[in-house]
Amino acid sequence: MLRMIDLRGRAASGERLDYATVVPRAAFDVAAAVEAVRPICDGVAARGADALAEFSQAFDQVVPPSFRVPPEALREAEAALDPDIRAAFEESIRRRRTVSAAELGEREVEVTLAPGARVAQRMIPVRRVGLYVPGGLAPLSSSVIMNVVPAQVAGVPSIAVASPPQREFGGLPHPSILALCSILGVEEVYAVGGAQAIAMFAHGVPLLCERVDLVTGPGNIYVVAAKRLLKGRVNIDSEAGPTEIAVLADATANPAHVAADLVSQAEHDPVAAAVLVTDSPELADAVQAELPEQVSATKHSERIRTALGGAQSAVVLVDDLDQGLAVVNGYAAEHLEIQTADAEQRAARVTNAGAIFVGPWSPVSLGDYSAGSTHVLPTAGCACHSSGLNVKSFLKAVHVVTYSHDALAEVARHVEVFADAEDLPAHGAAVSRRFAR
Known part of the structure; x- marks a missing residue:
C-alpha cells in the first residue's frame, strides 16, 4: 500500500543525498489558489x-x-x-x-546594562x-x-x-x-x-x-x-498545508501500532502524508502487511487508501538509525513519532519537527486531542524554521528603554560614531545636542 524508497548503500557509494527531498510533498499550489x-x-x-x-x-x-x-x-x-x-x-x-x-x-524581563541604563522586554x-x-x-x-x-x-x-x-x-x-x-x-x-x-x-x-x-x-x-x-x-499564524506524520522506528516497534498511527493521520485528507523511516526491512514488511486490514476496517477507508497510495507517503529504508535521523530532520515533519529502543535519546537529537512523540505510548492522535500540547503545527517542511501555535503566538514583545543622563553620556560617543559610519549624522546629533552647552 505504501511505496518503498530504499536509501540503503547509497550514501556509502558516494551519492549526495538531499534528505529534505527524499519524500516529495503533495501538490499544494497556494499561489494559484490566491487568484481564486x-x-x-x-x-x-x-x-x-x-x-x-x-x-x-x-x-x-x-x-x-x-x-x-x-x-x-x-x-x-x-x-x-x-x-x-x-x-x-x-x-x-x-x-x-x-x-x-x-x-x-x-x-x-529587565536588564541593567550600566548604572541608570535599563532595557526591559514586556510581553503584550x-x-x-x-x-x-x-x-x-x-x-x-x-x-x-x-x-x-x-x-x-x-x-x-x-x-x-x-x-x-x-x-x-x-x-x-x-x-x-x-x-x-x-x-x-x-x-x-x-x-x-x-x-x-x-x-x-x-x-x-x-x-x-x-x-x-x-x-x-x-x-x-x-x-x-x-x-x-x-x-x-x-x-497570521502560518500557511498550513496537508497534515503529515513521519515515524522513525526500529525492529523493536510494534507494527500494528505503527500502521495504526500512519492510518490515523491519513484519515484527515486524501493528500495527507504518512511516512515510515526504518532500518528494519522486517518491520517495513510487517507494517505493510498490517495496513490493508486496518484500512478496510475503518470508516474513511477510501480517503485513507488514497493518502497512503499517494506520492507523498512512503516507507523509507535506511542503513541505520543515524541515517534515519538525517532523513526525518531533513523532512521536518509536522508530527514525528520516535518508536525505537532508545526513543528518548533519539528524540533529543531531532532538530526539525512540529511536535515529537516519544515511545510506543505517545501516538500522534494523543496530541491531536488530550496530550496538552498544541496540534496547530508547521507543515510542508516549515518545521525547520517555524513553531506550532502557542501562547507566545498571541503576544508581542516590546522593548522598554530607560536611560538616565549619565547612562546616555556613557554611550553617547559610540552612538555618534555608529551614526557617522552609516552616514546618518542626524542620528548622532539627536544624542550630542542633549549635551551641548
Whole structure:
C-alpha cells in the first residue's frame, strides 16, 4: 500500500543525498489558489455582509439566518452535550491550559546594562484575534481548544471564532464547535467559512464584525491562500498545508501500532502524508502487511487508501538509525513519532519537527486531542524554521528603554560614531545636542 524508497548503500557509494527531498510533498499550489480567492476577499471588503451571503450560498449551500451565532445557540449546544464528550472536552482544555500557562513564562524581563541604563522586554497580548475552525471533511472542534486556550492564557482581550455554516444544523456551525465555545466562554462566534471568513476578520464588516489584528487556525488551501493574500493587513499564524506524520522506528516497534498511527493521520485528507523511516526491512514488511486490514476496517477507508497510495507517503529504508535521523530532520515533519529502543535519546537529537512523540505510548492522535500540547503545527517542511501555535503566538514583545543622563553620556560617543559610519549624522546629533552647552 505504501511505496518503498530504499536509501540503503547509497550514501556509502558516494551519492549526495538531499534528505529534505527524499519524500516529495503533495501538490499544494497556494499561489494559484490566491487568484481564486482574490475576488472573494475583495468582495467581502467592498460589500460586507451581502458578499458573505453570496459566498455562503455558493460554497456552503446555506445562508445562516444570522452570521453571528446567537448566544442561546451556544448555550443550547453546551447543554445538549453527551456527558462523556463533555468530560473529554474539559480534560483536553485542562491539560492544554496547564501547558499554556507554563509556556507563558515571565511577562516582563529587565536588564541593567550600566548604572541608570535599563532595557526591559514586556510581553503584550494582541488586542483582538480571529480564530478559524475548519468544518469540511471533519468538524475539528479540537481546533477550538488549540486556538482559544493559549489566546486566553496570553490575555487576549477580544476573541472571535469563525466556522463554516452547516446545512444539517440550520446554517449554524457544528454543535460540538458551538458547545466548546460556550464552555470556554467565547461569545463572539460566526457562521462563516473559507476565504470569506478570513476576509471578514481582516477587513471587518460594518455592523457585524470588527477587524482583528491576528488570524490563526488551520483550513483548506483557500483559507491558506486568503491568509497569504491578506497578510500585512492582518498578521497570521502560518500557511498550513496537508497534515503529515513521519515515524522513525526500529525492529523493536510494534507494527500494528505503527500502521495504526500512519492510518490515523491519513484519515484527515486524501493528500495527507504518512511516512515510515526504518532500518528494519522486517518491520517495513510487517507494517505493510498490517495496513490493508486496518484500512478496510475503518470508516474513511477510501480517503485513507488514497493518502497512503499517494506520492507523498512512503516507507523509507535506511542503513541505520543515524541515517534515519538525517532523513526525518531533513523532512521536518509536522508530527514525528520516535518508536525505537532508545526513543528518548533519539528524540533529543531531532532538530526539525512540529511536535515529537516519544515511545510506543505517545501516538500522534494523543496530541491531536488530550496530550496538552498544541496540534496547530508547521507543515510542508516549515518545521525547520517555524513553531506550532502557542501562547507566545498571541503576544508581542516590546522593548522598554530607560536611560538616565549619565547612562546616555556613557554611550553617547559610540552612538555618534555608529551614526557617522552609516552616514546618518542626524542620528548622532539627536544624542550630542542633549549635551551641548
